[in-house]
Amino acid sequence: MNGQYASLLIALPLISAFFVPLIKGLGDRAVKYYLILVTAVQVGIAGWVFREVYSTGKPIIVMAGGWNPPVGINLYIGHFAALFVVIVALASFFMAIFSAKAIETEPTDKYAMLFLLLMLGATGMIATGDIFNLFVFMEITAISAYALTAYNKTGEAAEASLKYMILGGIGSSFFLVGVALLYGATGTLNMAQLAQLAGGINATVAQVSLALIIFGLVVEAELFPLNAWAPDAYQAAPHPITVMFSAFVVKAGLYAMARILYILSAASGWADITKLLVILGTLTVIVGELSALRQRDVKRMIAYSSIAQVGLIAVALALGTADGVSAGVFHMVNHAIVKALLFLAVGYVGITLGGTAMENFEGLGKRMPLTAFSMTVGAVAVMGIPLFNVFWSKVRIILAAMGANYTWVVALVLAASVVEAVYYIRLIHTMWFTGEGERIHENIAIGTIALFLALLIIFIGLYPDYFWTLSQKAGQDIFNVVQYVKNVPLMGVGS
């Protein structure tokens, strides 16, 4: 089949989102089933793209309107993008099923539309090969994320959403200034051509624009000084949306950051920016873990834990070595699975028992054994216990950081892992060894998803080699800029 069909990854959610108001006429349940159907088709397309890219070893380049880059906008679906569109689609599919149960009272048609647009934005951010197009997809993701955060219409939800909007607004303005400076210096917006021209940019311009772009993306990627919105948004947003935030919205921001960072790796002053990012990432890990330690709300606790893991990924991606990038990608995959499972289980407890405060989790092992079991698997995996998936990626990251001579980073990150173990063990203790309760009937569909994710965690933990190979290929896709430029058929206009 022609590779250009991969543009359906963008087109399908967009068209489907426009059809939601028509489906609305058939009733609330129809909208929910429609959402499940569309995301299932998206999983199919993503699976086809994944197979195509990994079996041929060549990236799919989609050219918009048949114009060669850099004149037209191109989508670059290499090993990384192929892997992550599958993750985005799968997470959306699972959350569409979860939404059927979790979204009861509010207007479902608007929810479905925003849900599809969030999926579209994240897919576009991961697939695009044009820096301004990246901005547009980032804004699609961000605006649907703002709206979905405020979806519950409580005061807290509006407060969280406004915090996110103000920080996101500043971030996107700065990103745009960075893009303007890069365009002014090179005259192109295409990433491949930017990579070719990066060496010739004036040192000051390169450094300032790179710093501004990274600053803009840091808001989306939840790194330390600009992540105050994240725990609020995670706590106030509907439960399925929380999963989508931590499973792929953050990942899309991190990926965009890494991509632009390595595209401009020939520019002077580049090493300073990566050093800054390593520092920010390490601070994120420490601040996130310490804040999680004193939370009384389980959802907020896991939100902080999610932020800390994101810091770890940012450190790995900014190390500037091929090992570091591959390890970062591996951790992104593992973290998407684990945090999807944890937020799914917490959200399910939240809608069944009314709220996610720590008291509701007492005796959960007796009341909802299946949910409690999958949460335990997730919690044990996050701590980095051997034979679970996160262990392997954390080890890879630590080895890569040692290889890049960042011993102090390794020491601080390991210390933070101890803190992490403390609060997860506290949660497990609360679930299994305190409280009494009657058995509550658990939903089969949600239980199946949770069990599937838990088994996936254990499977990757036992056989990490296959996924490590995938991550290495995906990491090469980001790290090896020369190959990236070679893959994009530039027209040879301009300089």
Add this chain to the structure above:
Amino acid sequence: MISVYYFGAISLILIGLYAVLVKKNLLKILVGLSIMETGVNLLLISIGYVSGRSAPILSEGIGPNQAVDPIPQALVLTAIVIGVATTAMALSAAIILYEKYGTLNVDEIRRLRG
């Protein structure tokens, strides 16, 4: 000698940033965000300006060589729409916030913390 357009655009961005950081009223913060977006748009458009050329609409007497750079204009058109969408979104959230909290002072809007 720095161009007056660049100076003006950067000043607008800084004024907007100042308003976001210093003001206590939520609506004033949103006005600051809008000012910032305007500054960014002005900067983008002035990057594409070529002294002495006309608008990039090809017509009689105006060939491709007499037009300014059309790309930043496409970018700005997109950015303006995005800015308006964000502002509309933020204003509707501000309405809900005022209904639930009875205030727009950011120091008093602090129910989520920890």
